Amino acid sequence: MTQAGATPYDDISYPGHPYETTHPDRLATIGTLFGMNPVPASRCRVLELGCGIGGNLIPMAYQYADSTFTGIDLSRTAIETGLANVASVGLENISLRHADIADVTEAWGQFDYIVAHGVYSWVPPAVRQAMLAIFSKNLSPQGIAYVSYNAHPGSHLRDLVRDIMNFHVRDLKEPKQRIGQARAILKFVSESSDANTVHGAVLRDQFARVLKMHDEVLFHDDLNVGSTPFLLHQVVADAQQHGLQYLCDASLSRRDLSKYSGAAREVLERFPDDEFMARDQFQDFIDGHGFRRTLLCHGNIALRRKLEPALLKHFYLASSARPVDPAMDPNATGIAEFKIESGASLATDHRLSKAALLELGRQWPGAIAYDDLIARASARIAPPMGSAGEHEEHVEAARHALFTGALRGHLELHTEPPAVAASVSGRPEASRLARTQAERRQLITNLQHTGVLLEDERVRRLLMLVDGTRDLDALVADLKAATADVPPGPDDKPIDRASVETHLKFLAGLALLVR
Numbered sequence: 001m002t003q004a005g006a007t008p009y010d011d012i013s014y015p016g017h018p019y020e021t022t023h024p025d026r027l028a029t030i031g032t033l034f035g036m037n038p039v040p041a042s043r044c045r046v047l048e049l050g051c052g053i054g055g056n057l058i059p060m061a062y063q064y065a066d067s068t069f070t071g072i073d074l075s076r077t078a079i080e081t082g083l084a085n086v087a088s089v090g091l092e093n094i095s096l097r098h099a100d101i102a103d104v105t106e107a108w109g110q111f112d113y114i115v116a117h118g119v120y121s122w123v124p125p126a127v128r129q130a131m132l133a134i135f136s137k138n139l140s141p142q143g144i145a146y147v148s149y150n151a152h153p154g155s156h157l158r159d160l161v162r163d164i165m166n167f168h169v170r171d172l173k174e175p176k177q178r179i180g181q182a183r184a185i186l187k188f189v190s191e192s193s194d195a196n197t198v199h200g201a202v203l204r205d206q207f208a209r210v211l212k213m214h215d216e217v218l219f220h221d222d223l224n225v226g227s228t229p230f231l232l233h234q235v236v237a238d239a240q241q242h243g244l245q246y247l248c249d250a251s252l253s254r255r256d257l258s259k260y261s262g263a264a265r266e267v268l269e270r271f272p273d274d275e276f277m278a279r280d281q282f283q284d285f286i287d288g289h290g291f292r293r294t295l296l297c298h299g300n301i302a303l304r305r306k307l308e309p310a311l312l313k314h315f316y317l318a319s320s321a322r323p324v325d326p327a328m329d330p331n332a333t334g335i336a337e338f339k340i341e342s343g344a345s346l347a348t349d350h351r352l353s354k355a356a357l358l359e360l361g362r363q364w365p366g367a368i369a370y371d372d373l374i375a376r377a378s379a380r381i382a383p384p385m386g387s388a389g390e391h392e393e394h395v396e397a398a399r400h401a402l403f404t405g406a407l408r409g410h411l412e413l414h415t416e417p418p419a420v421a422a423s424v425s426g427r428p429e430a431s432r433l434a435r436t437q438a439e440r441r442q443l444i445t446n447l448q449h450t451g452v453l454l455e456d457e458r459v460r461r462l463l464m465l466v467d468g469t470r471d472l473d474a475l476v477a478d479l480k481a482a483t484a485d486v487p488p489g490p491d492d493k494p495i496d497r498a499s500v501e502t503h504l505k506f507l508a509g510l511a512l513l514v515r
């Protein structure tokens with residue numbers, strides 16, 4: 001039953017952020033790839049265990065008015081803040097409840113997606129079992145559960161410094177004092193160790209990690225003495241006891257083996273389908289993985305374990321790929337290089353692949369159905385690619401290149417296109433959620449379910465004005481009035497049509513404008 005007393009999260013709130021790998025369209029995409037028939041994000045039911053202030057769930061509810069969202073958290077303070085955030089955006093399809101995980105029963109109904117981010121490692125064993133029971137009993141027949149947790153082998157290094165910090169602050173109760181003393185003792189121990197030893201190098205690396213952590217995260221994650229890491233196979237074995245099976249890691253790029261040596265790839269590729277999880281476990285051992293995002297589904301579902309390029313026909317594709325040479329002609333011979341926002345590079349000398357990447361970049365952050373993408377790319381090729389047979393050979397080569405890019409994280413796959421504008425309209429409109437968050441100077445969640453930090457005050461105030469009622473001239477006039485109290489920076493240009501157009505294109509590129 002719900003506990004009436006305060007929790008540590010009432011004393012120090014945990015940051016509320018969007019986690020893109022929990023988004024129902026991302027989960028539906030992975031489920032579809034592996035042969036499931038998941039409910040589309042636009043008409044689904046979502047439950048989040050440990051929703052906090054709603055930073056992850058509220059943006060989903062804003063995106064999908066015809067879906068319903070339920071979040072629970074044991075912190076009354078967090079739920080109260082979350083309800084205020086819901087009211088500020090005017091959402092009616094989301095319910096946040098002050099409740100214990102043990103309160104969730106079959107009477108709550110079934111959900112198509114159940115999310116538990118940052119909970120599993122930080123609760124007692126009985127609660128972990130209750131979570132798995134919820135995944136089993138409250139998950140719809142084609143439903144997907146997401147559970148994240150600290151993982152071995154990487155957590156062995158984290159635990160080394162956790163032991164040091166928690167021993168030092170064992171008698172301290174006041175949160176800020178615990179945080180300050182934890183950092184101080186780790187600084188002392190790491191600097192006192194021999195930097196030329198493995199132990200000393202690990203201490204210094206972990207101290208650098210702790211220095212970057214927000215106080216709230218350090219307090220709730222590393223200074224939680226009950227925090228427990230797991231090996232992937234341990235979580236999967238417990239899930240199997242509840243009639244669940246391992247679907248996949250929530251990051252599709254974990255399927256890509258190109259970063260490994262030839263010998264390693266040869267071994268990993270030999271794992272049979274019925275040892276799918278074992279391969280992922282050995283990848284963790286190789287990578288030193290320290291945090292897991294695991295997807296589960298019902299054990300009676302027959303999954304398709306072989307991923308093939310032909311599967312692209314089921315999806316919309318999106319990519320920020322831009323040619324390094326802005327004048328690049330896909331018909332020209334030679335290799336063309338593309339860059340994506342993460343800094344990664346793609347290179348190809350295949351004409352149709354170049355044309356497809358060029359088209360994706362021009363549509364970013366929008367998404368294009370696979371068949372439409374191939375048609376648009378083919379129209380860019382001159383002269384045409386010969387006979388029908390030759391054309392299909394080129395399509396197959398482009399499909400393989402695009403699929404490889406998706407596995408490596410260079411392209412996004414969607415079961416439904418996000419309602420995001422790829423260009424600036426005559427009366428541009430930013431997401432109502434983004435405008436509300438900008439007013440409160442909060443981290444802004446875009447329509448790709450990622451966090452955006454607007455450090456430019458002019459851009460922040462412009463975002464609040466982009467509500468679909470103003471044309472460019474009105475935005476120029478109103479932005480001048482709204483920023484009259486903002487001293488111009490050394491690089492700021494006068495507020496005019498050109499500068500506002502530049503800012504609007506910037507907002508569109510951040511996936512903040514709706515179509």
